[in-house]
Amino acid sequence: MDHHYHQYVEFGLKREDSIDSNDRKGDENNNNLDLKRGSWTVEEDFTLMNHIALHGEGRWNSLARSAGLKRTGKSCRLRWLNYLRPDVRRGNITLEEQLLILQLHSRWGNRWSKIAQYLPGRTDNEIKNYWRTRVQKQAKQLKCDVNSKEFKDTLHYLWIPRLVERIQASSNSNSNNQVNVQQTNDNIIITNNNNIINNNNIVPNMNFTQENYSSTTTTSSENSVGTQISDMSDNCYTNYPLNQGDYGEILISPTGDYFQHGGIFYDNNHHQNMNQLFLDDNVCDNMWNIDDMLFLQQQLN
DNA sequence: AAATGGTTCAACCGCACAATG
DNA sequence: CCATTGTGCGGTTGAACCATT
Structure with a gap:
């Protein structure tokens, strides 16, 4: 069984690497000392998804700033494109x-x-x-x-x-x-x-x-x-250790019509692709x- | 049960190039 | 033009997981 969401295990920094030179330049006006690295948390994911749902993607550095994410624009872009984007397929390579x-x-x-x-x-x-x-x-x-x-x-x-x-x-x-x-x-x-x-x-x-x-x-x-x-x-x-319910239970309303995070509800009719991210295993095969x-x-x- | 070593994959880095001003 | 900022790409890393001893 494949699952769309992998585990979240850490809420703190895992890496203390130096910041990419371009990112450093891009964040000079920000407080780059606050920049976070390592695994994304559920909260960060929803902040990013919220922001993109409302304002669209692109201009990642300013997006990261205006969304209040303590991440580089690059990190936000990568997280979105490789993981959060609704049409990302997960599971077995056929x-x-x-x-x-x-x-x-x-x-x-x-x-x-x-x-x-x-x-x-x-x-x-x-x-x-x-x-x-x-x-x-x-x-x-x-x-x-x-x-x-x-x-x-x-x-x-x-x-x-x-x-x-x-x-x-x-x-x-x-x-x-x-x-x-x-x-x-x-x-x-x-x-x-x-x-x-x-x-x-x-x-x-x-x-x-x-x-x-x-x-x-x-x-x-x-x-x-x-x-x-x-x-x-x-x-x-074959190894997707987190059940989708571990994530979905937090987010999906009992009726399945809405999911919510931080007091913000998402209409399933308008964001069904995002729900599909959690619910639809069948597409993969x-x-x-x-x-x-x-x-x-x-x-x- | 604990230690060890191998595997996976999300996230990072550095660089190149494009876009902007 | 040049400098700065943004984006995209390929290579690499390392924490978590898994298998074996």
Whole structure:
């Protein structure tokens, strides 16, 4: 079970790092000695959400000041974009998302924000973390550099086909959206009904040979490199220690129509996206279907 | 039960660039 | 132009969590 809100554990400073030079400049007229760092509290989150709901986002330094937050503008921006923003998706990275990340990274490298543009609701930070904690970890276990040809081959010939296989397998359990995967000498073609996805449109230099692809589709996670490739999709993002109720009980009215903090009530009809932040777990699963992949293909063309 | 080591991910930093005046 | 301020990005950190001993 995934939850939208993680835990709040600290109400004080965790870090006493020096302040970013730009932030220092930006806050010279403020009292930067009061600047707070470290984890955001529930109160701070609602102050920020309140302020943005009323005044919009942007101009983060002045926003931080006028909202009364003892934070840098940068910190407010980051908190909003990576966490509080209503359309931030949380929870498991789906198979389709994993496939996209691998493909787009092979095309653009560490252009996290660019990659994130193609994964709605995912932040560059989250994708970067996924890459570092999952993909780089695999490279480490294979005892090869993440940028080496050896590892890239492993990605292309083993990992990605395995993902495609799993996507196909999961689609087979849904008879309304069956996916077929065919391979040519040059690329993989994913189809559902009359639609076609040609992976060459996504990653021009990613080719799969018949031999490589067929071998991986029949040997599951075993592979010819001699090292076990763990199944990334099974162990990611499983630890969300705080129940959503721990947060929601504070905020959501018994009817679910309003939530409130500090005496300010929010009309669910006008801020339903914010409530969705706490309530909607269902959105997270199967968001990317084959039609979305087709849409992506069109966008990339 | 306690210690230790590994993992995760939110938050930070420094820098580059854009916008503004 | 130049200086200042604001924004965005990629890399890095470290507290909390988890697994193992």
